[in-house]
Amino acid sequence: NQAVHLKDYAPVPVTVTHVDLTFRLDPQATRVLARLTCERRGPGDMVLDGEALRTIRVALDGAEIAPEIEGDRMILRDAPDAFVLETEVEIAPERNTELSGLYISGGMYCTQCEAEGFRRITWMLDRPDVMATYDVRIESDLPVLLSNGDEVAQGVWRDPWPKPTYLFALVAGDLVAEADTFTTSEGREVALNVWVRPGDEGRTSYAMDALKRSMAWDERVYGRAYDLSVFNIVAVDDFNMGAMENKGLNIFNSRYVLASPETATDADYANIERIVAHEYFHNWTGNRITCRDWFQLCLKEGLTVFRDQQFMQDMRSQAVQRIGDVMTLRARQFREDAGPLAHPVRPESFVEINNFYTATVYEKGAEVIGMLRRIVGAEGYDRAVALYFARHDGEACTVEDWLACFEEACDVDLAQFKLWYSQAGTPHVEVRDSFNDGLYRIDMKQVVPPTPGQPDKAPMAIPLAFGLLDTAGNEIRETEVHVMTQAEEHLTFEMAERPVLSMLRGFSGPVMLDHPMEDVDRLRLLAQDTDPFCRWEAGRRLAKERLIAAIGEDVALDADWLDAVAALATDATADPAFRALALALPSEDDLAGSLHEAGVVPDPDAIYAARRHAQMAMAERLSSAIPALRDACATAGQYDPRAEDAGKRALSATLLRLQTFLDGGAAARAAYDAADNMTDRMAAFACLLEAGDESVAARFESDWRHDRLVMDKWFAAQVSHAAPRDAVDVAKRLTAHSLFDPANPNRVRSVLGALTAANPAGFHAPDGRGYRFYADWLLRLDGMNPQLSARLSTAFETWRRYDADRQALISAQLDRIAATDGLSRDLSEMIGRIRG
Numbered sequence: 159n160q161a162v163h164l165k166d167y168a169p170v171p172v173t174v175t176h177v178d179l180t181f182r183l184d185p186q187a188t189r190v191l192a193r194l195t196c197e198r199r200g201p202g203d204m205v206l207d208g209e210a211l212r213t214i215r216v217a218l219d220g221a222e223i224a225p226e227i228e229g230d231r232m233i234l235r236d237a238p239d240a241f242v243l244e245t246e247v248e249i250a251p252e253r254n255t256e257l258s259g260l261y262i263s264g265g266m267y268c269t270q271c272e273a274e275g276f277r278r279i280t281w282m283l284d285r286p287d288v289m290a291t292y293d294v295r296i297e298s299d300l301p302v303l304l305s306n307g308d309e310v311a312q313g314v315w316r317d318p319w320p321k322p323t324y325l326f327a328l329v330a331g332d333l334v335a336e337a338d339t340f341t342t343s344e345g346r347e348v349a350l351n352v353w354v355r356p357g358d359e360g361r362t363s364y365a366m367d368a369l370k371r372s373m374a375w376d377e378r379v380y381g382r383a384y385d386l387s388v389f390n391i392v393a394v395d396d397f398n399m400g401a402m403e404n405k406g407l408n409i410f411n412s413r414y415v416l417a418s419p420e421t422a423t424d425a426d427y428a429n430i431e432r433i434v435a436h437e438y439f440h441n442w443t444g445n446r447i448t449c450r451d452w453f454q455l456c457l458k459e460g461l462t463v464f465r466d467q468q469f470m471q472d473m474r475s476q477a478v479q480r481i482g483d484v485m486t487l488r489a490r491q492f493r494e495d496a497g498p499l500a501h502p503v504r505p506e507s508f509v510e511i512n513n514f515y516t517a518t519v520y521e522k523g524a525e526v527i528g529m530l531r532r533i534v535g536a537e538g539y540d541r542a543v544a545l546y547f548a549r550h551d552g553e554a555c556t557v558e559d560w561l562a563c564f565e566e567a568c569d570v571d572l573a574q575f576k577l578w579y580s581q582a583g584t585p586h587v588e589v590r591d592s593f594n595d596g597l598y599r600i601d602m603k604q605v606v607p608p609t610p611g612q613p614d615k616a617p618m619a620i621p622l623a624f625g626l627l628d629t630a631g632n633e634i635r636e637t638e639v640h641v642m643t644q645a646e647e648h649l650t651f652e653m654a655e656r657p658v659l660s661m662l663r664g665f666s667g668p669v670m671l672d673h674p675m676e677d678v679d680r681l682r683l684l685a686q687d688t689d690p691f692c693r694w695e696a697g698r699r700l701a702k703e704r705l706i707a708a709i710g711e712d713v714a715l716d717a718d719w720l721d722a723v724a725a726l727a728t729d730a731t732a733d734p735a736f737r738a739l740a741l742a743l744p745s746e747d748d749l750a751g752s753l754h755e756a757g758v759v760p761d762p763d764a765i766y767a768a769r770r771h772a773q774m775a776m777a778e779r780l781s782s783a784i785p786a787l788r789d790a791c792a793t794a795g796q797y798d799p800r801a802e803d804a805g806k807r808a809l810s811a812t813l814l815r816l817q818t819f820l821d822g823g824a825a826a827r828a829a830y831d832a833a834d835n836m837t838d839r840m841a842a843f844a845c846l847l848e849a850g851d852e853s854v855a856a857r858f859e860s861d862w863r864h865d866r867l868v869m870d871k872w873f874a875a876q877v878s879h880a881a882p883r884d885a886v887d888v889a890k891r892l893t894a895h896s897l898f899d900p901a902n903p904n905r906v907r908s909v910l911g912a913l914t915a916a917n918p919a920g921f922h923a924p925d926g927r928g929y930r931f932y933a934d935w936l937l938r939l940d941g942m943n944p945q946l947s948a949r950l951s952t953a954f955e956t957w958r959r960y961d962a963d964r965q966a967l968i969s970a971q972l973d974r975i976a977a978t979d980g981l982s983r984d985l986s987e988m989i990g991r992i993r994g
């Protein structure tokens with residue numbers, strides 16, 4: 159398993175400018191005829207990629223040749239300056255369980271080509287810097303035949319925009335569409351379709367609405383209009399990730415398209431909105447301007463995540479979205495950055511590129527764009543991005559191309575800023591403040607911790623947004639941004655009295671802030687800070703400190719904190735969504751990570767117990783208020799997925815959870831019976847499972863057996879809300895359920911993903927049965943779907959946090975996996991990196 163290195167990038171000596179494809183579809187023996195128009199660009203052999211292909215014929219300028227094939231490469235030596243290469247291959251979509259290339263899901267043919275799936279369809283230069291126009295003919299009796307671009311005739315498609323192979327797509331099946339239109343700012347009438355399997359119609363209107371809002375937003379905010387006469391979205395049940403931005407033919411995991419009030423939760427609706435927008439935004443950031451090589455993945459992904467975050471802030475509450483994005487970043491990316499899988503936003507080498515679709519590339523990549531925007535300002539950002547689109551449209555670019563646009567448009571030197579792309583690890587920023595004789599001083603120190611392969615780090619350019627409050631809670635200095643560039647710096651201010659520092663407003667940089675503060679000041683920020691992120695953060699710090707103090711100890715939670723919690727819960731002037739976020743305690747994994755950071759070995763059972771202890775204390779403190787508070791959360795009229803109503807439901811669910819601690823599930827039972835939408839139903843279901851209700855799972859199952867997306871929730875909830883001692887047995891039982899299908903990634907994630915992410919005390923059972931069960935499944939899945947097994951293996955990335963016994967148990971499983979014959983390149987790279 160050879161690593162590929164960024165430093166070894168070289169352009170192709172012979173490129174492909176146009177691709178003609180004919181597909182004769184058959185589940186076991188699809189024929190693919192390719193006609194590649196090739197042009198020489200420099201000296202050297204043409205090396206084509208092909209994987210799992212049965213090659214039938216190869217011809218150069220019409221004359222059949224005997225190709226030189228070595229494993230997955232076909233080598234053409236002495237190719238002429240311009241020529242046409244024809245190939246005919248046979249592939250078997252029905253046997254494709256990897257869900258990469260052309261495969262069959264729910265009776266429909268579909269493709270997934272990013273990152274390197276096109277080579278599983280036909281011979282080609284399967285790399286993003288080879289951009290070609292495409293003509294595609296699909297021969298099949300199936301009624302709906304789709305590919306990229308515009309439809310020329312039934313099953314015949316032409317894509318006039320040069321694109322890399324990873325954006326190719328084909329879909330064929332018995333499908334139905336919700337159709338609509340959108341007229342672009344340039345006057346182009348675009349046909350919009352959301353295609354689903356018969357039976358799923360009626361659940362597409364939210365996705366369609368999100369698509370139209372995304373198109374309008376990209377025109378208004380970024381000046382980017384759509385460029386074809388049709389935009390198709392297809393929902394597919396078996397899918398490795400969330401969705402894929404193929405040119406003009408986005409393919410989605412059906413869970414990110416299908417929604418109705420009865421079957422989808424508010425979180426599902428929000429995900430659909432975000433992911434539809436994300437894939438649509440790729441049309442410019444990814445498709446029109448693509449990546450030169452896979453090391454530049456953050457160029458399209460970090461930027462597109464940043465754009466989808468901006469979109470969601472515009473569509474919903476800015477504060478709540480930002481807090482949610484920071485929670486995700488900390489839960490996934492900080493965890494990744496602190497362990498053996500840490501890597502830079504732009505990695506320098508990889509064995510399997512699919513292993514680098516990570517929180518670091520996506521979420522930290524988006525934070526880097528956000529910092530850039532803070533440093534150059536909103537107008538500078540707009541100028542730089544406009545220059546990027548004008549200069550690089552139709553090109554395959556690098557991070558350097560992107561940064562050069564900022565340097566030119568904003569006249570800044572980004573040499574130090576560029577370290578954000580190459581240095582892994584989350585910077586720690588230590589802040590200490592003091593007040594003496596009318597002088598207020600802030601001392602700042604930054605340390606970037608060592609990460610695998612990077613023992614020493616240089617100081618980074620960190621934008622620190624901060625404001626100052628007086629001790630009565632009034633803002634005396636509005637938000638300003640200090641860009642820290644040295645390892646140690648300080649700021650001074652003359653003022654009459656000691657202020658309260660509100661630091662890292664809006665979470666202005668992806669750093670860990672160490673800023674000790676008196677409780678009274680944190681309580682002041684929680685009650686009064688004008689910056690909602692810092693308000694929420696103050697509450698979170700207070701909660702975390704108390705939880706950490708309570709872990710393993712039987713300490714009472716102090717009245718001041720409980721009063722602050724109660725004040726927030728009952729503050730009718732605050733946004734209910736914000737209140738729900740502020741009442742939620744840090745997760746078990748978050749606490750384990752914080753303990754580890756502080757040099758303490760986390761005990762998953764003690765963490766679980768401490769959280770429950772705190773929830774019980776909150777419940778008791780709020781007990782008399784909960785019924786009225788929940789009544790005030792009632793929404794008027796029919797279910798509406800908009801943020802305002804979703805916020806009320808979220809607060810109501812948080813309170814119901816607390817109430818369940820007091821009444822053993824009586825209120826939850828009533829809520830379950832009364833629920834007229836899936837958000838309320840799932841909230842009550844979770845409470846009942848935690849309360850040990852023995853009949854609710856069977857009742858849910860008999861009501862929803864027919865619905866695969868709802869059943870994913872049923873599987874996940876039972877594992878997530880099992881008592882830790884039962885969690886592995888529940889997961890085992892569910893993997894033996896007749897509806898458990900290891901070929902379906904959503905179903906697999908709903909059991910295995912739920913165990914590791916939502917029930918850490920269960921997964922980390924001290925006798926190691928969680929680890930054994932999980933490793934057994936990784937090995938089993940690896941034979942079917944290596945992308946899935948490799949991704950799931952990240953559950954072990956935190957193994958060095960734990961005690962010696964647990965480490966030995968996990969290490970034994972990692973060794974067992976590593977020693978297994980025939981391990982995929984994907985999983986073997988991951989296990990190798992995790993073992994360190």
Ligand code: HT7
Nearest residue numbers: 270272273398399400401402515
């Ligand atoms: N660009 C896509 C990333 C992707 C993917 C999607 C589905 C299946 C396999 C995949 N490999 C990579 C999704 C996105 O970021 O928009």
Ligand code: ZN
Nearest residue numbers: 436440459462
């Ligand atoms: Zn993306």
